[in-house]
Amino acid sequence: MILKRMFRRRQEPDVKMEQGLEKTRKGVFREITRLFDRAELDDELFEDLEMLLIQADVGWDVSQRLVVELRDRIEEDHIVNPADAREILRLEMIKLLELATQNRKIKLLQRGVPFVILVTGVNGTGKTTSIAKLAAYHKQFGRSVLIAAGDTFRAAAIDQIKVWGERLNVPVIAHQQGADPGAVVFDAVQSARQRGIDVLIVDTAGRLQTKHNLMAELQKLRRIIEKQIPEAPQESLLVIDATTGQNGLVQAAEFTKAVEITDLMITKLDSTAKGGIAFSVAREIGTPIAYIGTGEKATDLAEFNPETYVDSLFFGEGEGF
Amino acid sequence: MFETLSDRLNETFGKLGRKGRLTEKDVDDAMRDVRRALLEADVNFKVVKDFVASVKERALGQDVMQSLTPAQTAIGIVNEELIRILGAERAPLNTPDRPPQIIMMAGLNGAGKTTHTGKLALHLRKQGRNPLMVAADVYRPAAVNQLQALGRQIDMAVYEEGTGKDPVDIARNAVRFAQERGYNPIIIDTAGRLQIDERLMQELVDIKQAVDPTEILLVADAMTGQEAVGVAEEFHAKLDVTGLVLTKMDGDARGGAALSIRAVTGIPIKFIGTGEKLDALEPFYPDRLAGRILGMGDVLSLIERAQEQTTEEDAERLQSKMMKGQFDLEDFLSQMQKVKSMGPLNQLLEMIPGVGSQLRQAKAEISDDDYKKIEAIIQSMTPWERRHPEKINNPRRRRIARGSGRDRQEVNQLLAQFKDMQKMMGQFGQMAKKGKMPKNLPFNLP
Numbered sequence: 001m002i003l004k005r006m007f008r009r010r011q012e013p014d015v016k017m018e019q020g021l022e023k024t025r026k027g028v029f030r031e032i033t034r035l036f037d038r039a040e041l042d043d044e045l046f047e048d049l050e051m052l053l054i055q056a057d058v059g060w061d062v063s064q065r066l067v068v069e070l071r072d073r074i075e076e077d078h079i080v081n082p083a084d085a086r087e088i089l090r091l092e093m094i095k096l097l098e099l100a101t102q103n104r105k106i107k108l109l110q111r112g113v114p115f116v117i118l119v120t121g122v123n124g125t126g127k128t129t130s131i132a133k134l135a136a137y138h139k140q141f142g143r144s145v146l147i148a149a150g151d152t153f154r155a156a157a158i159d160q161i162k163v164w165g166e167r168l169n170v171p172v173i174a175h176q177q178g179a180d181p182g183a184v185v186f187d188a189v190q191s192a193r194q195r196g197i198d199v200l201i202v203d204t205a206g207r208l209q210t211k212h213n214l215m216a217e218l219q220k221l222r223r224i225i226e227k228q229i230p231e232a233p234q235e236s237l238l239v240i241d242a243t244t245g246q247n248g249l250v251q252a253a254e255f256t257k258a259v260e261i262t263d264l265m266i267t268k269l270d271s272t273a274k275g276g277i278a279f280s281v282a283r284e285i286g287t288p289i290a291y292i293g294t295g296e297k298a299t300d301l302a303e304f305n306p307e308t309y310v311d312s313l314f315f316g317e318g319e320g321f
Numbered sequence: 322m323f324e325t326l327s328d329r330l331n332e333t334f335g336k337l338g339r340k341g342r343l344t345e346k347d348v349d350d351a352m353r354d355v356r357r358a359l360l361e362a363d364v365n366f367k368v369v370k371d372f373v374a375s376v377k378e379r380a381l382g383q384d385v386m387q388s389l390t391p392a393q394t395a396i397g398i399v400n401e402e403l404i405r406i407l408g409a410e411r412a413p414l415n416t417p418d419r420p421p422q423i424i425m426m427a428g429l430n431g432a433g434k435t436t437h438t439g440k441l442a443l444h445l446r447k448q449g450r451n452p453l454m455v456a457a458d459v460y461r462p463a464a465v466n467q468l469q470a471l472g473r474q475i476d477m478a479v480y481e482e483g484t485g486k487d488p489v490d491i492a493r494n495a496v497r498f499a500q501e502r503g504y505n506p507i508i509i510d511t512a513g514r515l516q517i518d519e520r521l522m523q524e525l526v527d528i529k530q531a532v533d534p535t536e537i538l539l540v541a542d543a544m545t546g547q548e549a550v551g552v553a554e555e556f557h558a559k560l561d562v563t564g565l566v567l568t569k570m571d572g573d574a575r576g577g578a579a580l581s582i583r584a585v586t587g588i589p590i591k592f593i594g595t596g597e598k599l600d601a602l603e604p605f606y607p608d609r610l611a612g613r614i615l616g617m618g619d620v621l622s623l624i625e626r627a628q629e630q631t632t633e634e635d636a637e638r639l640q641s642k643m644m645k646g647q648f649d650l651e652d653f654l655s656q657m658q659k660v661k662s663m664g665p666l667n668q669l670l671e672m673i674p675g676v677g678s679q680l681r682q683a684k685a686e687i688s689d690d691d692y693k694k695i696e697a698i699i700q701s702m703t704p705w706e707r708r709h710p711e712k713i714n715n716p717r718r719r720r721i722a723r724g725s726g727r728d729r730q731e732v733n734q735l736l737a738q739f740k741d742m743q744k745m746m747g748q749f750g751q752m753a754k755k756g757k758m759p760k761n762l763p764f765n766l767p
Binding site for chain 2: 051054055056057059060122123124125126153154155156157159160162163164177208209210211241243244245246247248250268270271272273276277296
């Protein structure tokens with residue numbers, strides 16, 4: 001039985017996301033807005049624009065396309081005012097992310113069926129911290145949460161997630177370091193079903209997408225979940241570090257191949273990085289971004305909103321709200 | 322996912338065909354390829370700009386335009402320039418005027434500082450030293466536990482004061498502790514931090530002042546994008562970083578961040594991390610990273626991995642067996658297992674120049690499952706059968722198929738292929754004796 005919409009679309013502007021991105025936007029990216037602060041549209045502007053996009057890790061290909069499309073539009077619509085051109089670019093960038101966001105499936109929480117979130121990613125992107133944030137996020141809606149300590153490889157990863165469990169008052173299912181992660185996940189799913197848990201969040205060890213055996217292990221974890229709950233994992237999340245360069249695209253492709261990634265979470269957006277790789281992923285693979293992480297606290301999580309993202313990171317304050 | 326620079330340059334110059342002289346515009350097109358390849362490898366855009374300018378100057382000076390193989394000449398120049406920036410010589414760890422040697426690890430969150438503290442300690446112990454690891458990350462939950470767990474894993478001493486103390490005091494006390502107990506070097510693991518976090522950056526400065534380290538290593542993720550330079554500049558400005566450790570190089574990131582950091586800050590790259598295991602730390606070789614940024618394959622690493630798997634005697638014994646046509650299924654199996662332990666086949670092939678791109682074009686997927694099938698079939702044979710594959714008759718084939726869970730056809734196929742292989746090896750042997758090389762090889766010798 002369907003109880004409630006899992007993710008409500010918020011009507012009010014996303015204050016949380018904006019605040020989180022505060023630090024980032026102080027960076028060089030006000031420059032895009034400043035770039036259009038000139039009397040006329042000249043070649044230099046487009047060159048500088050391409051550079052600024054590349055500097056944000058948007059990637060050669062997508063930067064190039066954005067600039068070419070912008071130039072085409074300017075020509076077609078006889079645009080002479082730089083402010084208008086800037087608005088076209090802004091909308092193009094939002095559209096690019098929205099195309100992917102539209103792929104986001106509406107997920108429903110069902111009574112008696114745990115909503116399973118499988119959290120994956122390469123080493124050091126912030127999976128464990130993100131899991132704590134997700135746990136806190138779901139708890140605020142009154143949902144019962146359980147965490148599976150599936151990273152049995154990295155030294156003390158289990159301790160790390162247990163510390164978070166205690167802080168957030170969320171139970172953690174864990175075995176010892178070096179144990180089979182499959183067994184942990186199996187136990188956790190069973191426990192979640194028995195206890196009538198609403199949301200089960202599965203941590204996994206960080207792995208580089210080039211490690212075939214570790215990617216196969218991830219597939220196995222997914223199968224173990226699926227076997228017990230056919231519709232799970234309802235969310236297969238890939239955590240990408242905002243500072244990641246063009247390899248992020250390869251990560252998204254390979255993890256999607258292995259465990260059908262449904263959503264992305266971009267972390268460390270409180271850094272100076274712009275997470276521009278999200279544009280390449282949106283364009284090439286179409287994976288939607290669901291959440292962004294903006295700090296080390298459990299509350300530093302926001303739902304992703306393309307408009308806020310583009311405005312905060314690329315166009316500076318005061319735009320679009 | 323990304324075309325390599327060699328592919329692109331070959332394409333660009335290939336399009337011009339044999340029309341004779343190339344123009345300056347052709348060179349410009351090629352430089353566009355260079356620029357794109359570097360940007361896709363995450364080389365910082367400012368570094369790319371300067372780099373392309375200097376390559377272009379050299380390319381025009383050296384008459385790439387007149388060269389019969391302009392693509393190769395251009396790649397050669399790019400390669401040389403990359404190596405020049407990366408630093409032609411290896412940079413060893415600094416040695417202190419008087420002991421102890423104190424090494425401080427610093428970097429962004431998730432770069433791999435704690436793991437590399439363990440790796441470096443192990444590396445130094447192998448050189449006969451007696452290292453002490455210091456847990457000065459009091460912020461990340463269980464970071465102290467992580468270093469302790471690593472310490473237990475490799476039986477290495479860890480100094481810690483829990484998470485309630487000031488990291489500056491911990492570092493200072495650790496040095497005193499090490500001097501009393503005779504530990505040297507001292508490796509201090511610090512918490513990950515953003516370069517824009519004033520308070521935490523000041524903490525690093527305070528640790529530096531308190532213990533006066535011989536070496537401050539910036540630990541950076543090979544997958545880092547354009548921000549790498551900004552991050553390194555900030556750490557360098559505050560701390561005077563003495564070396565870079567580039568981590569996660571076992572992935573498929575091109576690692577352009579390292580080039581950018583080196584070019585902008587001049588910090589030498591001292592080590593690269595190539596895996597999660599604690600012995601996966603290698604000295605840095607500029608030529609290899611240059612090749613990787615260009616997507617030119619990594620033959621040296623391939624040879625090294627092969628050498629790790631086999632001894633010279635093994636190789637000689639095998640060679641003489643091959644020459645005499647005595648290479649049997651047992652040798653075949655052991656060779657196969659050696660190749661397998663070098664890593665996934667796809668990854669090995671990508672290290673061979675040219676093969677990588679051809680594979681990508683053909684979208685060829687060589688699965689490690691094929692290995693397993695062959696392995697199962699051979700392992701279902703008796704030792705006598707492995708040594709005398711030609712004597713495996715039909716009843717034996719049936720038994721082998723049943724035993725390995727494969728089809729009869731698959732067994733037949735393997736035996737037939739092996740027979741061809743033996744025949745070819747026999748021919749090699751004959752010809753080698755007569756001193757001529759065989760014609761019509763299935764591959765071209767360079």
